[in-house]
Amino acid sequence: MPDNEQRCAICGRDAHATSIGDRDLVQCARCGNFEIVRSAKAAFDPFRSDADHAELLPYLSAYTRQASERHQNVVLDTRNWKHFALAHKETSLSRKATKVLELIAARSKPGSPVRFDPKIDPPLVDAASPSELAFLLEHLGELGYLRQNEGWVYTLKAKGWEKLEAATTKGGIPGKCFVAMSFHNSLKGAYENGIYLAVKEDCNMEPVRIDRVHHNEKICDKIIAEIRTCQFLVADCTPQRAGVYFEAGFAMGLGRQVIWTCRDDDFKNVHFDTRQYNHIVWQSPEDLRAKLTDRIRATIPRGD
Numbered sequence: 309m310p311d312n313e314q315r316c317a318i319c320g321r322d323a324h325a326t327s328i329g330d331r332d333l334v335q336c337a338r339c340g341n342f343e344i345v346r347s348a349k350a351a352f353d354p355f356r357s358d359a360d361h362a363e364l365l366p367y368l369s370a371y372t373r374q375a376s377e378r379h380q381n382v383v384l385d386t387r388n389w390k391h392f393a394l395a396h397k398e399t400s401l402s403r404k405a406t407k408v409l410e411l412i413a414a415r416s417k418p419g420s421p422v423r424f425d426p427k428i429d430p431p432l433v434d435a436a437s438p439s440e441l442a443f444l445l446e447h448l449g450e451l452g453y454l455r456q457n458e459g460w461v462y463t464l465k466a467k468g469w470e471k472l473e474a475a476t477t478k479g480g481i482p483g484k485c486f487v488a489m490s491f492h493n494s495l496k497g498a499y500e501n502g503i504y505l506a507v508k509e510d511c512n513m514e515p516v517r518i519d520r521v522h523h524n525e526k527i528c529d530k531i532i533a534e535i536r537t538c539q540f541l542v543a544d545c546t547p548q549r550a551g552v553y554f555e556a557g558f559a560m561g562l563g564r565q566v567i568w569t570c571r572d573d574d575f576k577n578v579h580f581d582t583r584q585y586n587h588i589v590w591q592s593p594e595d596l597r598a599k600l601t602d603r604i605r606a607t608i609p610r611g612d
């Protein structure tokens with residue numbers, strides 16, 4: 309394999325690449341694991357000298373890395389990559405700061421320190437560079453949520469833990485949207501080109517999806533924890549999975565708003581108990597995206 313094949317197609321760092329048919333599977337410490345259609349590689353060549361283009365790549369890293377952390381299988385092609393990058397470009401400062409707090413909480417226990425790696429951690433919080441991550445950490449320090457021990461080592465203070473706890477018990481973290489849906493391949497487009505882009509790109513909020521397949525099909529603690537901290541939930545009923553109803557019911561019990569959606573050919577099968585709710589009935593991912601965007605803008609209050 310030539311040398312350049314061992315560079316990540318997005319960030320240009322050393323990475324592991326394996327050819328599978330017309331795609332490369334890339335494993336990059338910064339951008340996570342993702343697949344890329346080989347003919348699309350030239351479309352976002354990190355060594356291209358095009359300023360607008362280069363500006364988007366850190367946000368594409370944010371998309372692939374966060375999807376990879378959720379064990380979501382991402383395939384980049386010439387059409388979709390820009391949408392995915394733009395979806396992570398307009399994240400507000402307060403949402404990025406919340407993502408930093410959540411990251412520390414996920415990596416530590418109260419009182420224990422966390423070391424950040426400025427080379428690979430920025431994409432986890434939609435930060436474009438190490439200096440932006442440093443800026444967010446400094447901001448959270450000024451607010452009294454964390455303390456810098458030395459260099460990139462930080463400890464979340466009691467006030468920081470309380471801030472996250474308060475979000476859990478009150479209305480959830482503003483803008484955080486849990487997505488409950490089937491992971492069947494036939495619904496991949498409905499998520500990536502429908503729900504994901506509606507929530508992230510059109511409404512500038514934070515979609516969270518946990519792949520139950522990677523958690524032995526059981527409603528795991530991770531799912532419960534993510535639902536507790538969400539502001540609202542999108543439940544796509546297609547094709548009537550029990551887990552989706554469970555997650556939506558749990559969210560409603562917590563007082564969270566649930567937006568119900570269903571593909572039109574399956575709407576007749578929606579469970580009797582929940583059919584009374586006003587469903588978004590959709591035909592294509594694009595249709596779902598447009599209708600869901602309208603519904604979120606009309607019904608979900610903006611927290612920040």
Ligand SMILES: [Zn+2]
Pocket residue numbers: 316317318319320321323336337338339340369
């Ligand atoms: Zn990379």
